Amino acid sequence: MDRVKVTKLSGFPEYLPAERIVEQHFLDIIRETFELHGFTSLETRAVEPVERLLGKGGDADKEIYGVTRLAQRPEDRKDSEAELGLHFDLTVPFARFVLENAGKLAFPYRRYQIQKVWRGERPQEGRYREFTQADIDVVDIGELSPHFEAEMPLVIAEVFSKLPIGRMTIQVNNRKIPEGFYRGIGIGTDDVTEVQSTLRIVDKLDKIGPDKVKTLLVEAGRTAEQADQCLALAAIRTEDLSFVEQVRALGVEHPTLDEGLEALSAVIRSGLVNAPGAMVADLKIARGLDYYTGTVYETQLEGYESWGSFCSGGRYDALASDGKTTYPGVGISIGISRLLGLLLSKGLVTASRATPAVVLVAVADEESRRASDAVARSLRARGVACEVAPSAAKFGKQIRYADRRGIPFVWFPGEGDVAHQVKDIRSGDQVDADADTWTPPADDLTPTVVASTPSP
Amino acid sequence: MDRVKVTKLSGFPEYLPAERIVEQHFLDIIRETFELHGFTSLETRAVEPVERLLGKGGDADKEIYGVTRLAQRPEDRKDSEAELGLHFDLTVPFARFVLENAGKLAFPYRRYQIQKVWRGERPQEGRYREFTQADIDVVDIGELSPHFEAEMPLVIAEVFSKLPIGRMTIQVNNRKIPEGFYRGIGIGTDDVTEVQSTLRIVDKLDKIGPDKVKTLLVEAGRTAEQADQCLALAAIRTEDLSFVEQVRALGVEHPTLDEGLEALSAVIRSGLVNAPGAMVADLKIARGLDYYTGTVYETQLEGYESWGSFCSGGRYDALASDGKTTYPGVGISIGISRLLGLLLSKGLVTASRATPAVVLVAVADEESRRASDAVARSLRARGVACEVAPSAAKFGKQIRYADRRGIPFVWFPGEGDVAHQVKDIRSGDQVDADADTWTPPADDLTPTVVASTPSP
Numbered sequence: 012m013d014r015v016k017v018t019k020l021s022g023f024p025e026y027l028p029a030e031r032i033v034e035q036h037f038l039d040i041i042r043e044t045f046e047l048h049g050f051t052s053l054e055t056r057a058v059e060p061v062e063r064l065l066g067k068g069g070d071a072d073k074e075i076y077g078v079t080r081l082a083q084r085p086e087d088r089k090d091s092e093a094e095l096g097l098h099f100d101l102t103v104p105f106a107r108f109v110l111e112n113a114g115k116l117a118f119p120y121r122r123y124q125i126q127k128v129w130r131g132e133r134p135q136e137g138r139y140r141e142f143t144q145a146d147i148d149v150v151d152i153g154e155l156s157p158h159f160e161a162e163m164p165l166v167i168a169e170v171f172s173k174l175p176i177g178r179m180t181i182q183v184n185n186r187k188i189p190e191g192f193y194r195g196i197g198i199g200t201d202d203v204t205e206v207q208s209t210l211r212i213v214d215k216l217d218k219i220g221p222d223k224v225k226t227l228l229v230e231a232g233r234t235a236e237q238a239d240q241c242l243a244l245a246a247i248r249t250e251d252l253s254f255v256e257q258v259r260a261l262g263v264e265h266p267t268l269d270e271g272l273e274a275l276s277a278v279i280r281s282g283l284v285n286a287p288g289a290m291v292a293d294l295k296i297a298r299g300l301d302y303y304t305g306t307v308y309e310t311q312l313e314g315y316e317s318w319g320s321f322c323s324g325g326r327y328d329a330l331a332s333d334g335k336t337t338y339p340g341v342g343i344s345i346g347i348s349r350l351l352g353l354l355l356s357k358g359l360v361t362a363s364r365a366t367p368a369v370v371l372v373a374v375a376d377e378e379s380r381r382a383s384d385a386v387a388r389s390l391r392a393r394g395v396a397c398e399v400a401p402s403a404a405k406f407g408k409q410i411r412y413a414d415r416r417g418i419p420f421v422w423f424p425g426e427g428d429v430a431h432q433v434k435d436i437r438s439g440d441q442v443d444a445d446a447d448t449w450t451p452p453a454d455d456l457t458p459t460v461v462a463s464t465p466s467p
Numbered sequence: 468m469d470r471v472k473v474t475k476l477s478g479f480p481e482y483l484p485a486e487r488i489v490e491q492h493f494l495d496i497i498r499e500t501f502e503l504h505g506f507t508s509l510e511t512r513a514v515e516p517v518e519r520l521l522g523k524g525g526d527a528d529k530e531i532y533g534v535t536r537l538a539q540r541p542e543d544r545k546d547s548e549a550e551l552g553l554h555f556d557l558t559v560p561f562a563r564f565v566l567e568n569a570g571k572l573a574f575p576y577r578r579y580q581i582q583k584v585w586r587g588e589r590p591q592e593g594r595y596r597e598f599t600q601a602d603i604d605v606v607d608i609g610e611l612s613p614h615f616e617a618e619m620p621l622v623i624a625e626v627f628s629k630l631p632i633g634r635m636t637i638q639v640n641n642r643k644i645p646e647g648f649y650r651g652i653g654i655g656t657d658d659v660t661e662v663q664s665t666l667r668i669v670d671k672l673d674k675i676g677p678d679k680v681k682t683l684l685v686e687a688g689r690t691a692e693q694a695d696q697c698l699a700l701a702a703i704r705t706e707d708l709s710f711v712e713q714v715r716a717l718g719v720e721h722p723t724l725d726e727g728l729e730a731l732s733a734v735i736r737s738g739l740v741n742a743p744g745a746m747v748a749d750l751k752i753a754r755g756l757d758y759y760t761g762t763v764y765e766t767q768l769e770g771y772e773s774w775g776s777f778c779s780g781g782r783y784d785a786l787a788s789d790g791k792t793t794y795p796g797v798g799i800s801i802g803i804s805r806l807l808g809l810l811l812s813k814g815l816v817t818a819s820r821a822t823p824a825v826v827l828v829a830v831a832d833e834e835s836r837r838a839s840d841a842v843a844r845s846l847r848a849r850g851v852a853c854e855v856a857p858s859a860a861k862f863g864k865q866i867r868y869a870d871r872r873g874i875p876f877v878w879f880p881g882e883g884d885v886a887h888q889v890k891d892i893r894s895g896d897q898v899d900a901d902a903d904t905w906t907p908p909a910d911d912l913t914p915t916v917v918a919s920t921p922s923p
Binding site: 020024026027032034048054055075093096116117131158159394416 | 475476479480481482483484487488490491502503504505506507508509510511512513514517530531532533534535536537538539549551552553564567568571572573575577578583585587597607612614615625737740741821822823824833836837840844847850851852853854857858868871872
């Protein structure tokens with residue numbers, strides 16, 4: 012069965028044991044934090060009808076992986092069977108799940124979802140075809156209270172504060188600010204699509220710089236003065252509430268702008284109280300997707316701004332609708348694989364060992380393996396992960412076996428008058444020990460994952 | 468985007484919040500137990516080259532979901548790009564991962580893998596198209612020590628002893644016993660494939676009964692006497708080592724039979740010492756798949772034997788081979804979705820609530836939401852999961868909000884001289900409390916998942 016060539020698939024990352032321990036540590040912290048905030052877990056199926064996947068954005072079809080039963084000829088497919096594709100995000104399946112189960116869910120429905128998604132994009136640094144996302148959303152029926160827009164970034168700030176990474180800054184804006192501002196300077200008066208197209212051009216600011224943005228804006232029909240005003244708005248970035256004055260100083264008036272400033276102030280004010288230093292009001296943040304209608308979020312890792320956003324989201328008035336009922340929501344999504352791709356490739360994070368085992372129980376000879384098994388059983392009964400040596404090799408070889416995996420302790424079972432002993436193979440210290448009471452230092456009990464100095 | 472019809476997909480189960488909490492509890496216990504035994508986590512990509520997936524078994528192609536980029540026309544596919552399919556088990560991707568990373572792995576390599584798999588089968592009770600499996604395997608280079616065959620069912624027995632389910636019995640056999648026995652009575656003397664075909668017919672015993680098995684055996688060319696002997700062997704089932712005598716009493720001799728009896732005795736002996744009552748020597752267990760060469764395992768839940776095996780596996784001499792090096796292994800796989808499908812549909816297990824939150828912090832009015840947020844922050848800092856009420860509705864309504872989700876405590880923030888209070892909404896008890904020190908009873912801290920009496 013295995014003579015078939017072994018092929019790496021570009022864009023489908025897989026982790027070796029020590030890297031996977033880093034990933035698990037990240038996923039555990041994310042899950043734990045989401046649950047502390049009362050989000051319930053959801054896992055949706057990997058496939059959705061292609062029709063539903065296509066509904067989201069005009070060019071989404073480029074990214075979708077279709078799924079078909081190989082043994083089923085196309086002509087055998089019943090009309091009632093939908094064409095299926097792998098989900099490319101967790102929002103589309105979440106929206107479908109809400110519509111499908113609305114009668115069985117309690118609203119506002121707070122859910123988290125940590126799953127793989129698939130996109131048929133050309134793989135490149137930090138872009139994968141299969142990757143893991145961790146989303147939180149709150150969705151309600153009819154109306155959604157604005158305080159949830161302030162809550163989302165606080166949860167995310169707590170996640171980032173617990174992860175062994177550098178400083179993450181959550182950049183927050185409100186779509187009503189640029190929309191109101193643009194209208195206030197005459198954009199979209201005749202043609203409302205001008206507002207969206209202006210937003211999309213300004214969204215490229217980080218990638219192409221202000222000069223090119225201005226050129227594009229003018230090409231798109233804005234006046235040079237309008238373009239300068241748009242750029243002046245996008246340049247505003249403050250850690251406190253002073254963005255309001257700075258916007259006011261541009262002299263533009265519009266009721267939507269007022270609403271946006273008030274809403275963003277509420278979010279930033281909450282950040283100043285609950286998570287000082289984690290958020291910044293950044294008025295260039297737009298998010299490409301049309302369905303955001305209020306607060307929008309992006310997140311940068313200090314020193315790695317060029318990698319773009321690792322965590323994004325926003326408020327949408329209609330996450331889902333069945334024609335009668337509309338479900339507004341707000342959500343944010345952490346791009347775990349992108350973040351780990353950066354951290355692991357740059358050597359910014361490491362695991363203390365490549366296995367959960369903290370102890371290797373040595374085996375003197377195969378006849379006494381049962382005694383070693385008994386030691387392991389005692390240790391495990393008290394939550395100490397361990398492994399029994401695979402063979403009764405010379406103790407030196409058994410120690411090297413532990414060393415190769417980073418297992419810090421080797422246990423030598425005693426017999427009769429000979430006491431059991433445990434050796435810390437890092438220090439060489441070896442002491443008498445009782446398998447019914449001995450515990451490793453708390454720092455060693457499970458693998459630790461720490462930020463590390465990047466390799467030069 | 469959401470006017471597209473919402474469609475349930477048959478065979479793709481999805482859980483509501485309380486059911487998902489049950490699933491998470493099961494997955495957590497499984498992971499924790501695997502890690503206590505020093506298994507390292509592996510996650511492989513969801514897709515493999517179809518060629519590799521097809522390599523495993525003759526009729527596997529019927530089950531495979533092919534994966535193609537929708538935007539890519541077939542004629543644009545480069546010859547170097549392999550045709551891809553979703554994995555239908557975790558063994559094929561594990562074997563490929565071992566071959567691909569042999570130089571970077573430490574052997575014997577102990578890995579666990581908990582992931583979804585996909586099969587295009589016709590969905591029916593307990594059979595899904597997307598389902599979760601939890602596998603452990605130990606794989607070594609060249610040779611694998613037999614004690615690993617005794618270890619696998621011990622790990623599984625520990626998992627089942629920690630899950631809130633009825634009594635699971637791990638049925639163990641060794642393929643060498645029927646193989647040696649069959650040869651000892653003259654099956655396979657002229658044509659070795661007779662041994663395999665006999666094994667496959669006897670494997671149907673539970674489904675079709677001894678009479679039909681005998682008919683099939685005779686139709687396949689066995690004598691009536693041989694068929695009776697095969698059935699006599701298959702009828703042997705003992706909790707202790709007495710199966711050896713019972714086999715000997717059948718008066719058949721063959722060196723392979725001796726090897727098998729010795730190997731199975733070692734596994735059962737280890738079970739008697741380490742997990743009394745968990746295992747049974749059951750000589751009818753065959754496992755359909757050709758690649759098993761030693762110990763084989765199946766597992767039944769008492770009272771639900773007709774549901775078949777929830778956990779199966781065995782020893783294989785060649786999990787993987789690159790032509791030069793062969794990797795023997797032993798593994799066992801828990802069918803989580805099948806098990807949960809039974810337990811949830813029969814009401815055999817329930818979660819104490821539908822959310823991780825143990826406390827709902829009430830909100831007196833929107834102006835004082837900040838005070839409620841502060842209480843929540845204090846509770847969370849000490850690991851108490853909570854949620855702040857979504858609106859400053861009447862307290863009665865806020866209590867009903869908690870009740871609907873099964874949140875047992877509602878916190879009423881104090882102010883000035885008025886003390887904070889916490890109410891157990893199950894008993895109605897309401898007491899003064901301090902958000903910096905109060906903790907819920909240990910049993911309430913996280914949702915509990917317990918076996919329940921089946922609904923009539």
